[in-house]
Amino acid sequence: MSGEKPPVEICKGVNGLDKVVLREVRGSSAEVYLHGGHVTSWRNDHGEELLFLSTKAIFKPPKAIRGGIPICFPQFGSHGNLDQHGFARNRFWSIDANPPPFPTVSTNKAFTDLIFKPSEEDLKIWPHSYEFRLRITLGPGGDLMLTSRIRNIDTKPFSFTFAYHTYLSVSDISEVRIEGLETLDYLDNLKAKERFTEQGDAITFEAEVDKIYLGTPTKIAIIDHEKKRTFVLRKDGLPDAVVWNPWEKAKSIADLGDDEYKHMLCVEPAAVEKAITLKPGEEWKGRLELSAVPSSYRSGQLDPQRVLQG
Ligand code: BG6
Numbered sequence: 001m002s003g004e005k006p007p008v009e010i011c012k013g014v015n016g017l018d019k020v021v022l023r024e025v026r027g028s029s030a031e032v033y034l035h036g037g038h039v040t041s042w043r044n045d046h047g048e049e050l051l052f053l054s055t056k057a058i059f060k061p062p063k064a065i066r067g068g069i070p071i072c073f074p075q076f077g078s079h080g081n082l083d084q085h086g087f088a089r090n091r092f093w094s095i096d097a098n099p100p101p102f103p104t105v106s107t108n109k110a111f112t113d114l115i116f117k118p119s120e121e122d123l124k125i126w127p128h129s130y131e132f133r134l135r136i137t138l139g140p141g142g143d144l145m146l147t148s149r150i151r152n153i154d155t156k157p158f159s160f161t162f163a164y165h166t167y168l169s170v171s172d173i174s175e176v177r178i179e180g181l182e183t184l185d186y187l188d189n190l191k192a193k194e195r196f197t198e199q200g201d202a203i204t205f206e207a208e209v210d211k212i213y214l215g216t217p218t219k220i221a222i223i224d225h226e227k228k229r230t231f232v233l234r235k236d237g238l239p240d241a242v243v244w245n246p247w248e249k250a251k252s253i254a255d256l257g258d259d260e261y262k263h264m265l266c267v268e269p270a271a272v273e274k275a276i277t278l279k280p281g282e283e284w285k286g287r288l289e290l291s292a293v294p295s296s297y298r299s300g301q302l303d304p305q306r307v308l309q310g
Pocket of ligand 1: 077084085165210211242268
């Protein structure tokens with residue numbers, strides 16, 4: 001055996017919590033905690049961290065981890081009667097040893113399948129039976145892919161809202177621009193969820209933002225000028241995109257440093273405005289794919305092939 005590390009390794013993380021480490025031969029990696037089914041790290045082949053994780057993140061279940069990619073299910077935000085963002089991010093998930101196959105066969109080796117099923121206690125607060133399967137894959141080029149499959153195994157239909165609450169690591173929030181959401185309608189969480197239409201040419205940041213963009217394209221680019229890096233976010237089954245940065249409100253968030261808002265931006269593929277409804281036996285699939293490419297990327301160049309070719 002060479003000293004090469006395996007593509008998938010289950011080990012102990014902070015506070016002895018179980019985590020899965022994914023590694024790709026060229027050096028990129030990702031880490032997933034079973035607590036929350038939560039991706040906490042995604043590194044490129046230079047070892048640079050691409051996701052934001054708070055230095056004050058608390059790794060003590062049932063508290064959700066601040067940063068990475070929390071899963072918001074079965075409720076996004078305060079759009080319902082449950083606690084903020086539902087409870088999937090607060091629960092222990094399991095390794096799914098025998099997941100149902102995907103329609104397309106993949107040759108990727110660095111992936112893990114997790115499953116979350118409601119406990120008796122969960123059924124008391126949200127009385128619906130389901131199986132939530134999450135596959136997390138690291139692609140050969142270091143891309144990070146998350147696929148959620150939620151199946152109704154109940155005798156009645158149910159509806160839910162959802163988000164991949166993705167915290168991207170950025171050099172300086174004032175130097176970041178989002179492309180793909182210009183001119184769209186959004187619900188403003190800072191103005192009692194009132195609906196507005198985005199007017200500006202480009203989306204940049206100079207104060208707190210908490211918006212749910214509606215009917216968003218499948219590709220969104222987040223351009224970090226200082227780092228000369230562009231995140232290309234692709235999504236499927238998730239029509240909305242939440243954009244959040246707490247700015248000064250970071251001071252009132254116990255597990256976020258006062259100035260850490262400068263180095264994070266949440267762009268969250270979501271289904272919020274219209275809840276997803278599943279009849280008994282039906283399955284919903286929601287997919288997020290993230291890649292980080294050097295910013296030879298220019299404005300208006302949203303074609304991912306051209307982005308990847310630089
Ligand atoms: C965002 C919401 O998705 O998550 C914000 O739009 C919210 O309103 C933020 O403040 C963080 O939520 P939490 O529960 O992780 O502190």
